[in-house]
Amino acid sequence: MPAMSRLERTELRQPDGRRVTLYGPHQPAPPGYQAPLAQPGIYERRWNPLRREWVLVAAARQGRTFLPVRSRCPLCPSTGEHSTEIPARAFQLAVFENRFPSLRADGDRSGRPEAVASAGVCEVVVYTPEHEGSLATLAPERVADLAEVWADRYRVLAARPDVRYVFIFENRGEAVGVTLHHPHGQVYGYPFLPPHAAAELRAGSGTGCPICAQLDRERRAAIRVLFRASAAVAYVPSFARWPYEVHVVTPAHLPCLLDLSRSARRSFALALQRVVRAYDRLFKTTMPYMMVLHQRPTDGRAHPRAHLHAEFYPLLRDRARLKYLAGSESGAGVFINDTLAEETAARLRTLMA
Amino acid sequence: MPAMSRLERTELRQPDGRRVTLYGPHQPAPPGYQAPLAQPGIYERRWNPLRREWVLVAAARQGRTFLPVRSRCPLCPSTGEHSTEIPARAFQLAVFENRFPSLRADGDRSGRPEAVASAGVCEVVVYTPEHEGSLATLAPERVADLAEVWADRYRVLAARPDVRYVFIFENRGEAVGVTLHHPHGQVYGYPFLPPHAAAELRAGSGTGCPICAQLDRERRAAIRVLFRASAAVAYVPSFARWPYEVHVVTPAHLPCLLDLSRSARRSFALALQRVVRAYDRLFKTTMPYMMVLHQRPTDGRAHPRAHLHAEFYPLLRDRARLKYLAGSESGAGVFINDTLAEETAARLRTLMA
Numbered sequence: 001m002p003a004m005s006r007l008e009r010t011e012l013r014q015p016d017g018r019r020v021t022l023y024g025p026h027q028p029a030p031p032g033y034q035a036p037l038a039q040p041g042i043y044e045r046r047w048n049p050l051r052r053e054w055v056l057v058a059a060a061r062q063g064r065t066f067l068p069v070r071s072r073c074p075l076c077p078s079t080g081e082h083s084t085e086i087p088a089r090a091f092q093l094a095v096f097e098n099r100f101p102s103l104r105a106d107g108d109r110s111g112r113p114e115a116v117a118s119a120g121v122c123e124v125v126v127y128t129p130e131h132e133g134s135l136a137t138l139a140p141e142r143v144a145d146l147a148e149v150w151a152d153r154y155r156v157l158a159a160r161p162d163v164r165y166v167f168i169f170e171n172r173g174e175a176v177g178v179t180l181h182h183p184h185g186q187v188y189g190y191p192f193l194p195p196h197a198a199a200e201l202r203a204g205s206g207t208g209c210p211i212c213a214q215l216d217r218e219r220r221a222a223i224r225v226l227f228r229a230s231a232a233v234a235y236v237p238s239f240a241r242w243p244y245e246v247h248v249v250t251p252a253h254l255p256c257l258l259d260l261s262r263s264a265r266r267s268f269a270l271a272l273q274r275v276v277r278a279y280d281r282l283f284k285t286t287m288p289y290m291m292v293l294h295q296r297p298t299d300g301r302a303h304p305r306a307h308l309h310a311e312f313y314p315l316l317r318d319r320a321r322l323k324y325l326a327g328s329e330s331g332a333g334v335f336i337n338d339t340l341a342e343e344t345a346a347r348l349r350t351l352m353a
Numbered sequence: 354m355p356a357m358s359r360l361e362r363t364e365l366r367q368p369d370g371r372r373v374t375l376y377g378p379h380q381p382a383p384p385g386y387q388a389p390l391a392q393p394g395i396y397e398r399r400w401n402p403l404r405r406e407w408v409l410v411a412a413a414r415q416g417r418t419f420l421p422v423r424s425r426c427p428l429c430p431s432t433g434e435h436s437t438e439i440p441a442r443a444f445q446l447a448v449f450e451n452r453f454p455s456l457r458a459d460g461d462r463s464g465r466p467e468a469v470a471s472a473g474v475c476e477v478v479v480y481t482p483e484h485e486g487s488l489a490t491l492a493p494e495r496v497a498d499l500a501e502v503w504a505d506r507y508r509v510l511a512a513r514p515d516v517r518y519v520f521i522f523e524n525r526g527e528a529v530g531v532t533l534h535h536p537h538g539q540v541y542g543y544p545f546l547p548p549h550a551a552a553e554l555r556a557g558s559g560t561g562c563p564i565c566a567q568l569d570r571e572r573r574a575a576i577r578v579l580f581r582a583s584a585a586v587a588y589v590p591s592f593a594r595w596p597y598e599v600h601v602v603t604p605a606h607l608p609c610l611l612d613l614s615r616s617a618r619r620s621f622a623l624a625l626q627r628v629v630r631a632y633d634r635l636f637k638t639t640m641p642y643m644m645v646l647h648q649r650p651t652d653g654r655a656h657p658r659a660h661l662h663a664e665f666y667p668l669l670r671d672r673a674r675l676k677y678l679a680g681s682e683s684g685a686g687v688f689i690n691d692t693l694a695e696e697t698a699a700r701l702r703t704l705m706a
Contacts, residue, residue, distance in 0.1 A: 042693060048592035050563055051552045055592045056681075056689045059696075102681065102689040110693055114574075114591040169680035177677025188681060195686030199404045210403055221467075238467040239401035239408045292684030313683055324530025325678055327522035328409075328455065328541060330666055331645030333548030336409045336455040340395060340463055343412075 007148050012087055017106075018099065020085075023149050024092030034083045036074065038099050043107025043118035045191075053195050057115065058102045067179055075126045075182035091129055093142075093149050095187070098122040103188060105162060119162040119191035125149060127183040134172065134183050134286070136276040144262075147269035150293070151257040153187045158298035163189035165197055165297045173288025175315050175322055185291075193297050200294060201305050211307035215249050224345040226278075227352050231264035232271035236345040241335035243317040244282065244344045246275050248310040255296035255306040272310055278351040279312075283319040360501050365440055370459075371452065373438075376502050377445030387436045389427065391452050396460025396471035398544075406548050410468065411455045420532055428479045428535035444482055446495075446502050448540070451475040456541060458515060472515040472544035478502060480536040487525065487536050487639070489629040497615075500622035503646070504610040506540045511651035516542035518550055518650045526641025528668050528675055538644075546650050553647060554658050564660035568602050577698040579631075580705050584617035585624035589698040594688035596670040597635065597697045599628050601663040608649035608659040625663055631704040632665075636672040 010022040014035040041060020048055055068074065074085045086094045103120035127138060127146055138146070150168050157166045170185035171178050193201075204210035218224055218235040226234040226246065234248045248271050250260065257265055272291065279287035290313045296306035317323045317338060328334045363375040367388040394413020401408055421427065427438045439447045456473035480491060480499055491499070503521050510519045523538035524531050546554075557563035571577055571588040579587040579599065587601045601624050603613065610618055625644065632640035643666045649659035670676045670691060681687045 046592045046694075048590075048594070049567065050556050050592075051549065052556060054687065055594050056687060057693065058689055058691055059693050110695065112591070112695065114570075165685075167681070167685050169684055171679040176679050177675065178679075186680065188685070188687075190685070190687065194681075196404065196684065197686075199686075203403050203405060214402065217467075237401075238465070239399045239403075241401070241408050290680045290683050292680055294684075311684060322530065325683075326524040326529050326531075327539065327643045327645055328520070328547075330643050330678075331522055331647075331664060332518075332520050332541070332543070332550065333552075334407065334409060334541075334543065336411055338411055340410065340412050341399075342463065342465065 007145055009152070014087070014096075018097035020087060020094065020096040022086075022088055022091050022094050023152075024145065025090075026088045026092065027090040029078050029083075029087040030080045030089050032080065033078055033087055035087060036083065036085060036099055041107060042110050043101075043104040044109050044115040045118055046114050046116070054192055056102045056118070057110070058100075058104070058118075059110075060100065060107075067174070067181070070131055073131055073180065073182050075124070075180060075184055076131050077129050085124070086126065091126075093128070093145055094126040095123050095149065095153060096126075098124050098186070103190065121157065121160070121163065121189040123153065123157075123187040123189075125153070125185045125187060127185065131182050134276065135170065135273055136280050138183070138273065140270060143269045143273050144266040147257070147265035148262070150269075151260075151265060154257055154295065154298075157187065157189040160189060162191050164299035165190040165193050166295065167194065168293040168295075170289075170291045172291075173286060173315070175288035176290055178288075193299065197294055197297065201297075201303055204305055209253055209305045209307050211249055211309055212253050214247075215251070223342050226345060226349050227271070227274065229267050229271045231260060231267035234271055234275055236341045236348065238341055240337055240339075240341045240344070242313045242315075242323055243337060243339040244279070244314045244348060246312040246314075246348070248272055248275060248312075250308050253307050255303065256308055257293075257295065259308070268308075274352060275312055277353060278348050279314055281351040282348065283316055285316075285319060287314050287316055289314040360498055362505070367440070367449075371450035373440060373447065373449040375439075375441055375444050375447050376505075377498065378443075379441045379445065380443040382431050382436075382440040383433045383442050385433065386431055386440055388440060389436070389438060389452055394460060395463050396454075396457040397462050397468040398471055399468050407545055409455045409471070410463070411457075411471075412463075413453065413460075420527070420534070423484055426484055426533065426535050428477070428533055428537055429484050430482050438477070439479065444479075446481070446498055447479040448476050448502065448506060449479075451477050451539070456543065474510065474513070474516065474542040476506060476510075476540040476542075478506070478538045478540060480538065484535050487629065488523065488626055489633050491536070491626065493623060496622045496626050497619040500610070500618035501615070503622075504613075504618060507610055507648065507651075510540065510542040513542060515544050517652035518543040518546050519648065520547065521646040521648075523644045525644075526639060526668070528641035529643055546652065550647055550650065554650070554656055557658055562606055562658045562660050564602055564662055565606050567600075568604070576695050579698060579702050580624070580627065582620050582624045584613060584620035587624055587628055589694045589701065591694055593690055593692075593694045593697070595666045595668075595676055596690060596692040597632070597667045597701060599665040599667075599701070601625055601628060601665075603661050607661050608656065609661055610646075610648065612661070621661075627705060628665055630706060631701050632667055634704040635701065636669055638669075638672060640667050640669055642667040
C-alpha cells in the first residue's frame with residue numbers, strides 16, 4: 001500500500017491470539033518476555049428497543065488495569081524486568097488488540113435470549129514509546145506517522161466482514177475515565193453503524209453533505225473559525241454542546257483518511273495537534289478531552305454524504321470545573337452549554353500557535 | 354384540583370419576577386428578608402443539524418452557587434441572618450424558578466442569526482426543609498407529598514403554551530455535577546420534545562407501547578425484576594446501559610402522574626425511594642445518580658404510546674469506580690456496560706427492604 005511506504009509494518013501474534021502491529025523500526029522482545037493474557041468474559045450486545053440502539057456488554061472489563069505506576073505501564077517497551085503489551089524492547093508506534101475490549105469476536109455469551117453474540121474489535125494505538133507527553137508534545141514527523149497508522153487501521157479493519165464502522169478516537173485524562181497515562185488512542189471496529197454516525201448520514205437536505213453545509217456556514221460567519229490549514233479547517237460549531245468544543249473538517253468532501261494524500265493526512269493530523277496544544281494552554285493544565293473521528297462506514301454501501309472530520313469534546317469549562325452530563329443530557333438528550341461559541345472561539349483563537 | 358386537597362399551596366413572587374410555590378404549612382419570611390436576584394445573561398437555543406437536536410445556551414450559569422457551606426445553603430429556610438431562595442422561615446416542600454436556569458423565557462440574546470430565543474422554565478424542587486438527608490431518608494408521608502408536588506408541577510407547566518415537555522428529574526452527588534447538597538430535584542419545561550422522549554414515542558411496533566412491551570418481557574423473564582408494588586414494577590432492563598440501571602414502570606399503561614390516583618402516586622414514589630435506598634446499601638456509600646421521569650409530552654397532541662416511567666442512571670460501578678461516558682458513548686452513541694443485567698439485578702434484589 002503506497003501510503004505505508006515510508007513506515008514499515010511488523011505483524012505479531014500474542015499467545016492468546018491477539019494481534020500486535022509495530023509501525024516503524026523496532027527491536028525484538030527481550031528474552032523471557034511473557035505476554036499478558038486476555039481474560040475470559042461475557043461479550044455480547046443487546047438491543048434497546050426504547051432508543052433503538054445496541055448496548056455492548058463486556059463483562060470482563062471490571063478488572064482492567066487502572067492507573068498503574070510508571071514502572072508497571074503496559075504501553076511502554078518491554079524490558080527484562082517488565083513484560084508489557086508490546087513484545088518489543090523498542091518501537092516507534094504500536095497497535096494491539098485490547099486485552100480488556102468492549103467488542104470481541106470470540107467471547108463467551110450469557111446464554112440470555114435477549115443477547116446477540118459480540119463481533120468486531122477494539123485496538124489500542126500507542127503513539128510513542130515515551131511514557132510522558134501526549135498528542136500535544138509529539139514531534140511533527142511522529143504526528144504524520146500517527147496519521148499513516150490511523151489510515152492503515154481504517155484500511156485493515158474495513159476489510160473485516162464483521163466491522164461495519166471504524167471508529168478512531170482518543171480519551172485523555174482521568175476525568176474522562178482514562179486508566180492509562182501513556183499517550184495512546186483507540187480504534188473500535190463496530191459490527192453495526194453507531195447512532196451518532198447514522199444520525200449524521202441521515203442529516204442534510206436532499207443529497208447535500210451536512211458537514212460541507214456546516215463548514216460553509218462557519219466559513220461565511222468566520223467568527224468561530226480557529227484556523228485554516230491545507231487539509232483542515234477548525235472551528236467551534238455554532239451549536240457547540242461542550243464549552244470549547246471544536247470540529248476539524250477537511251475542506252474537500254472526502255469520506256475517509258484513505259482519500260487524503262499523505263501530505264493532506266499530515267496536515268489534518270497536525271491540525272488536531274494544534275487544537276490539543278491550544279486546549280492545554282487554555283487553563284494552563286492538561287485538558288481532559290475526547291477526540292473522535294467520523295469517517296465513511298465500512299459496511300460496503302456507498303454513503304455519499306460521509307465526510308471525514310474530527311470532533312473534540314473537552315471536559316473543562318474553566319480551570320477547576322468540569323462540564324457534567326447530568327439529567328438533561330442523559331435523560332432527555334438535551335445539552336446545556338454555559339458558554340457562547342463565539343466567545344470560546346475567540347479565546348481559543350488567541351491560543352493557536 | 355382534588356389531588357392537591359391535602360397539601361395547601363402558597364404562590365409567591367420574588368422581586369425579580371421568579372415564582373416560588375410553598376406546599377404545606379409555612380411561616381412567612383423573617384423581617385429584613387432579601388431575595389436573591391436572577392442575573393442577566395444570554396438565553397437561547399441553537400440547532401445542531403448534524404444530530405437534529407436543539408442545544409440550550411445559558412451563558413449566565415458559570416457563576417452559579419457551588420457547594421456552599423451549610424450555613425450558606427440557598428435551599429434551607431430563611432433566617433434573620435441568612436436569606437435563602439425560600440422566602441419562608443419554615444416550610445415543608447418548596448418549588449422555585451431557578452436563579453441559574455438553562456431555559457428562560459425573558460433572557461437576553463446573542464443576536465446571532467444561528468440562535469432562536471429561549472423559552473420554557475427551570476424549577477428547583479426542595480424536598481424538605483432539612484439540609485441533611487436525601488430522597489432515601491424522607492418519611493413515607495413526605496415522599497407521598499413529593500409525588501403530589503410532582504403531579505402539580507406537571508399540571509401547572511403543562512398549561513403553559515411555551516412548554517411542550519415537562520421533565521422531572523433529580524441529579525444527586527458531586528460526581529453528577531450537583532452543586533448543592535440539600536435534598537432537591539428539578540423540573541425543566543422544555544419548549545420542544547427532547548430527543549430521548551421522541552425516540553421512545555417513535556419506538557414500538559404498530560400502535561403498541563414500547564414500555565408495556567418491555568415490562569411484559571421483563572415480567573416473563575422475571576430474572577431482572579427487583580420488586581412489584583401496587584403502582585410500580587422495578588427492574589434492571591435487559592439492555593441496561595449503566596451498571597445497576599433501574600427502570601420503574603407503572604403496570605398500567607398510564608401516560609402521566611395526573612392519571613394515577615393519589616394512592617398510586619404514593620406507591621410509585623415510594624418505589625423510587627426503595628430503589629435509592631438499595632443503591633445506598635449497595636456500596637455502603639451515597640450512590641451518585643440521575644433519576645428521570647418520562648411522561649406524556651404537553652404539546653397538545655395525543656401521544657397514545659406515552660407511558661409514565663422512571664429511569665435511574667447510577668454512576669458507580671463499584672465502591673470506588675465511576676462509569677464514564679467516554680469516546681464510544683459520547684462520540685459514537687454506543688454504551689458499554691461492564692456488568693450483566695441479570696447479575697446486577699440479583700445483587701440489588703437482595704438489598705431491597
